[in-house]
Amino acid sequence: MQAAAFTRTVITVALDGQSADEAIDQIVAQVSSGSPGRPWTWWRDGEVDPGKIVSLNLAGGSAAQAMTQLTRPLGWEAFPIPGVLLVGRPEWIDRTLGNLVSSAKPQAIDLEWPRGTASATALDSILHAAAGRPATGGAETGGQKEDRGLEWFPHDVWPAAKFQQVDPWHLASLALGEFGMAARQGTPLQRLRSRDESLPVAVQVIGADDTKWREARFLMVYPIENSDTDESGDAELRRAVRAVDATASFRSGRDPKTRKKMLRIHTHPTGHRAALATQWAAAPAPAQVAVAGRDATYDLKLLNKPAREVLQQFAGAAAKKLVIEDEATLRSQTLVSLDATKQTLEQLAQSIATQANLKVEWGETVVRVRLPAE
The missing domain is CATH 3.55.50.10 (Baseplate protein-like domains)
Structure with a gap:
């Protein structure tokens, strides 16, 4: 799939x-x-x-x-x-x-x-x-x-x-x-x-x-995304589908090219919707996705948002702590706007900081916000 x-x-x-x-x-x-x-x-x-x-x-x-x-x-x-x-x-x-x-x-x-x-x-x-x-x-x-x-x-x-x-x-x-x-x-x-x-x-x-379309049955293949939880991921999909279609059939296997685990599900449309909703809800957290080295695309469109609020989003997405020094607190409330695509979180943070006349230090575990040196 x-x-x-x-x-x-x-x-x-x-x-x-x-x-x-x-x-x-x-x-x-x-x-x-x-x-x-x-x-x-x-x-x-x-x-x-x-x-x-x-x-x-x-x-x-x-x-x-x-x-x-x-x-x-x-x-x-x-x-x-x-x-x-x-x-x-x-x-x-x-x-x-x-x-x-x-x-x-x-x-x-x-x-x-x-x-x-x-x-x-x-x-x-x-x-x-x-x-x-x-x-x-x-x-x-x-x-x-x-x-x-x-x-x-x-x-x-x-x-x-x-x-x-x-x-x-x-x-x-x-x-x-x-x-x-x-x-x-x-x-x-x-x-x-x-x-x-x-x-x-x-x-x-x-x-x-x-x-009649309600009972139309067809096969779809669902990848089991997280190799650490193959069994639980497989079981969750089966439970979700069986809750709406007790006669659904399943077959586990591996993709012949990637060798990743797949689950083949034969059910009606409502069963497939249940399977997809379960799979999307169980998708790895953003930090896990980033650590796994998968392609990440960062997009941002915003209008008149407080810089502090936006920087908090970026820090959270990167699993880092946001620290705003006392003298920068007032300026961090500056309203900012941005329309950016395909930028890293650090690049986006620097763009926001520039608009608010702030300085951002993007550390390993902490994102520190201070006033720029005069």
Whole structure:
């Protein structure tokens, strides 16, 4: 499960008064920048408001923690499929996973469409990319053209999107799901084109009383992150899944390339959500992640925050004690703002200190703040 990138990416982020979609953009971008072999993007539940204002303060936490802290107050959750993070209501995630179709043979495409693209044009571009051909029209003219064989597809205007190394059937499934539709497993992707304006045989409308997707079962692989607690990590995942699916099946093993322990879980969508939530909650603490030598990405966006409060975050993330000398106490209340990416905690601390006209000494166990020498 390549979503381990969310537990391994370490970020420091302070967001105040930003919209949910802006915040998620930043977190996913950080995960993507730290995962060169697996770029990430995200797909939103169409029934949630991306403009909701959120706040998030996390110093040296994992991207998994950041996503959980961001989405939970909104009643949303996040769930990764290869290259795409699903964000929305728990039931929407379950329905999306339950109706997700994968390509019969491994296939991955890169695809991009601009803001304002018509839904039929977006689906047309997916089909063309899967066939190895450029889209025939629509995107260049703002998506106004109805694409051949897709007149049956409902009309909408979609935001900009960019996908890299994503299964084309996953994207087609997400597109269909926007209108309460799903395709049957094993369907060739090009069967989504119809000879007339009627719904293709391969596609079905999912009625409000149709809940077969709840019991759709599929296999996903979960890495056991911490080798010191392999057994407990394995047991926690099993307990969490069995609490919602007593008939779930499990198989332990090791990744053939890395030899790291993995747990293969066969369950329905709610079972997989339970497994992921447990794994993300049990991810190593930030200090453990740093000590383990994993790639850490530090990001900071803040506006008018007391320098003392920000420096305390940095010191805590580095497992150090913050000591502010008496004569620097008043100046440490200076309000600071910053927009920085890919900097170490020490570099960020020095930037904050400069703004507040303070001096920071970044020691092995103590971060000391004093007035600069005149």
